[in-house]
Amino acid sequence: MTGCLAACCVFSAQAAIPIQSWTHSSGARVFLVPSPSIPMLDVQLDFDGGSRRDPAVQAGLASASAGLLSGGVKAQAGLPALDENQLSEAWVDLGARLDSQVSSDRFSVSLRSLTDPELLPQAVALAARQLAAPAWPQVVWQRDRERLAAALREAETQPATLAGRVFSQAVYGDHPYGLETTAASLAAISVADARRFYEQHVAVCRARVSLVGAIDRAQADRIVDQLMGAIEHHGCASLPSVPEVRPLAQAFTARPAFDAAQAQVLLGQPGIRRADPDYLPLLVGNYILGGGGFVSRLTTEVREKRGLSYSVYSTFSPGLHAGAFSVALQTRPDQAEQAVAVAQDVVRRFVADGPTAAELQAAKDFLVNGFALRIDSNRKLLANVANIAWYGLPLDYLDTWPQAVERLTVADIRSAFARVLQPDRWVTVVVGAQPR
Known part of the structure; x- marks a missing residue:
């Protein structure tokens, strides 16, 4: 039923998306898109508590803290405590859900509920309870830590894991984006550490609240009242600044020995911040270079013409800091x-010459004509609105995106790639190759 409803919530690429924004009385920034098509509400709370905030010796702390939010709630205001199973059942009974997850930059909590007047208030109240008084059960962390450690041990048997680790360390150096969770770093994390991390980073003053659904501004403000009220007692201690990712000074090549049926290859460098003024020409240009699947240059040259790989692609991973640009293949x-x-030759030629006019027009046609599919459900639209909120993008960003793509020229893309990429200083990691 939900999938059918979501499919009905289609926003035309040509229709204005009415993003309302204001500062809540708590200090949180709120972003709302009323969407009355279906009786559903999606909410996302974003905080500056991503993995870039992990201490080096406790890599994985932010994720541990987010994971423990579902471990139960304490007794509060006359309401009984709920253990992990009871909390899960309470959400099932409401036909709603609350999830928490961590990326490099963000600690995110998301709520999804029907807007039925009997159900939504209960869902918001339960979400507020969970935010206000997590149980932080030791037994749940012990279980999760063992499960995570086992998953890490399994991953260590895969060449892709080794390739990714070596690549990340070489590209990011000592920047927090390059931190890797290990069994040792998990062992260094206690429940008390997870609780302190949560209370320090999940703060009202740094909150971005995005809402998409069948509610109006007054309803949104009441919902934010409850959710922000649940965490106001955390305070708002200042956080230390995080340095920028340093550019590579020289090329680096690593070929770790690993017995594997397929060689794993990663090439790249630090790329761009999301705030980079050339974000859009780099996005469109990368579609042509290696992000467009079977129509990309890398696929044509590496797979189609030479049969060297089944799959090859390139990607930018921008964040608050310069995420990696990478080319990956097996x-x-x-x-x-x-x-x-x-692959290196393809990128060098693209950086030097840029795309052809025909390649650029084909990319524009695909991206603009497919734009509606990026926002064709409440959940997808919420992700876009949350990005606007987090990165401080203009409120009309989605409305103007197709026109901005259409205005790009070959010179724009060539200039952006020439400024950002330096293939002669790349990291090259090859795991599982036969020695020369």
């Missing part, structure tokens, strides 16, 4: 060096 161990050489 190939036969005896073909790894050739595949690396071809």
Whole structure:
């Protein structure tokens, strides 16, 4: 039923998306898109508590804190305590859900509920209870830590894990974006640490609250009242600044020994911050270079013409700091060096010359014509609104995005790629290749 309803909530790429924004009395910034098509509400709370805030010796702390939010709630205001199972059942009974997750930059909590007047107030109240008084059960953390450690041990048997770790360390150096969760860092995390992290970083003054659904501004303000009221007691201690990712000074190549049927290849460098003024030309240009699947240059040259890899792609990963630009592929161990050489040559030529006019027009047609699919449900629209809130983008960003893409020229893309990418200083990681 939910999937059917979501599919009905379609926003035309040409229709204005009415994002309302204001500062709540608590200090939180609120972003609302009323969407009366279906009786549903999606809410996302974002805080500056991503993994970039992890202490180096406790990598994984932010994720541990987010995971423990579902471990139960304490007794509060005459309401009984709920253990992990009872809390889960309470959400099932409401036909709603509350999730928490962590990215490099954000600690996010999301609520989804029907807007039925009998159900929504209960869902918001339960969400507020969960935010206000998590139980922080030791037994749940012990179980989760063992499960995570087992998953890490399993991942260690995969060449892709080793390739990713070596690549991340070389690209980011000592920047927090390069931190890797290990069994040792998990062992260094206590429940008290997770609780302190939560109370320090999940703060009203830094909250961004995004709402999409069948509510109006007055209803949104009341919902934010409850959710922010639940965490006001956390206070708002200042957080230390996080340094920027340093550019690479020289090329770095690593070929760790690993017995594998397929060689894992990663090439790249620090890329851009989301605030980079060339974000859009780089996004569109990367579709042509390696983000467009079978129509990209990398696929044409590496897969179609030479049969060196089934899949090859490139991507930018912008955040509050410069996330990595990477080219990734798998190939036969005896073909790894050739595949690396071809991929590097494709990128160098693209950086030097940019796309052709025909390639750019095809990319524009695909991206603009497919834009409506980026916002065709409440959940997708919420993700876009939350990005606008988090990165401080203009409120009309979604309305003007297709026109901004249409205005891009070959010169715009060539200039952006020439400024950002330096293939001669790249990190090259090849795991599982046969020695030359």
